[in-house]
Amino acid sequence: MLSRDYRDIVGGALLIVVGLSFAGYAATHYPLGTIARMGPGMFPTCLGVILAIFGVLQAVPAFFRTGKMPEIRIWSPIFVLGGVAAFAALIFPFGLIPAIIALVVISSCAELKIYPVSLVISIVFLCVMSWLIFRVGLNVPIAMLRWPF
């Protein structure tokens, strides 16, 4: 237990920051126009301010109540998002199969335990399946394997 609901305080503060910077960016970069004839900047500026107000409404009551510490995971997001990043980086230069292998290997680490045999089997299975579905079945123009150098 925390003496104050810090989760909502931090979250509210974050909303205020995001809202105000969004509004500021819109107001300085795009014409606001008038109420009758609104420019591209008017609607986003209002949205940013509204978000900041909701941020205040979330943060202020949180000062007057106790809160629970949220469970924050570190390894799961790193490995899962790392797998997605590897896929995004490899898909164009190297093709689908290297991208799938990297994605599956990296994201599997999120279990914090490696099952080598089942990992190899599932990689082979997934590569064959995606080839069948996307290349053979749907005829999607996607390179399976490529060597850019």
Place this chain on the structure above:
Amino acid sequence: MDMLSNIALGLDTALTWQNLLYCFIGVFLGTLVGVIPGIGHLAAMSMLFPLTFYLDPTTALIMLAGIWYGSSYGGNTASILLNIPGSPANAVTCLDGYPMARQGRGGVALFMTTIASFIGGSIGIILLMMFAPVIASYALQFGSAEYFALMVLGLVAASTISDGSAVKGLAMVTLGIMFGCVGSDIYTGMPRFDFGQLELTDAINLVALAMGIFGVAEIIASVRRIKKGDIDPESVKLRAMKPTREDVKRSWGAMGRGSAIGSFFGTLPGTGPSVAAFMAYAVEKKSSKNPEEFGKGRIEGIMAPESANNAADQTSFIPTLSLGIPGSPTMALMLGALMIHGISPGPSLVAEQPSLFWGLIMSFWIGNLMLLVLNIPLIGVWVRMLMIPYHLLYPAVLMFICIGVYTVSNSAFDVWLVLFFGALGYVMRIFDWPGAPLLLGFVLGPLMEEHFRRAMLMSRGNFGTFIDRPISATVLAITAILLLWTMYSALSGRRKKRLSALVE
């Protein structure tokens, strides 16, 4: 006579072999997704979204819809056998379903809830057929002010009625609308928030946003948490599925009430099948002569919520198809699918695309029938699916997400967007910010801005236009009451207590 010719037209569309095939694929995948906890139907729909680009719009919608209502059929399996809801709408089914399974009556529970799902779904479809065209014909006279008011109501309702803090819901709606601002301005064509990225001038990809927030974030939160359950294979054999006469007798009323409650809540923006199932259970318990038996494996406790969530699945199409205003994130995805195919959703849809509208509705009948026939013999197969360990499942799901997003426009940029929204989705979980309002805001945001600016243009900057017009004024008044009620109940702290008292 008119209805008959519409039905004939719909059947004509729905019964082509291609539509039948994709309807089958949709309901099959939907059930699969429903059975396996940890993949929501939103993730499944956004995963299969790219595949639908290669299809005719009607076929695409038929398949996506099949996933949606199919998942409600499958979702009860894990609830009953493992005490883990397959999808949030089936959470209440755990209360009486799992005790039934522990008493060796899991087969009966699965069999009867399939029937309940079918009845609930059927009632929902009948209401959809009756009301959607009528509402659409009225809505044809709506102007921008009415549309704007309706969208505000939809968004406010969606963020305040569902569980959790209303302020957080409203904040996420706003954030969603902000993401919707990225891209070219509708009136001037000026690129906004593109930060020099060519890909962003074309607006953020809906699929990438949905997959990141609902797919990737869900995986991050579920890794190392979902455990395989042990299931007694005897209890799901066909022989064990025969309900007693007492079971059947007690189920009729529960199914009727559940379907009625579900149909009602399905049409309301922001409520949807989860709230419907929850309310149906509460009503069933309140009206029962022996409320103390609920939670110990009483059959009404599974029949009412299961018929309610399927009825709500179907009636939630009423506002989406007749007004073009989705009440739930799933419906927002449906709308997104329509827009990507170049069909503008709204009241003119019924008149201009009758074969799409009626074909879709008729496919619901076919899909529900398929589910009824499929599910009873296949329960054994679904149960085996529950045995697949999660560490094999989630990399595969992740792979489909990545390939799916990549193939939308052959761009690695969209995969990076998935990464961004996956991270955002995880941060949102930490701060307890709901994802559904964000998606709704994202889809409705550009429409809202368009109608707001048009209404202001027509009234020469006079805000009174929203109150001068009777329909728009009524809708805004309802919105205001809803906001005040939410504020009042948040301040008095009664809302949570009352909700938990209902389940007790």
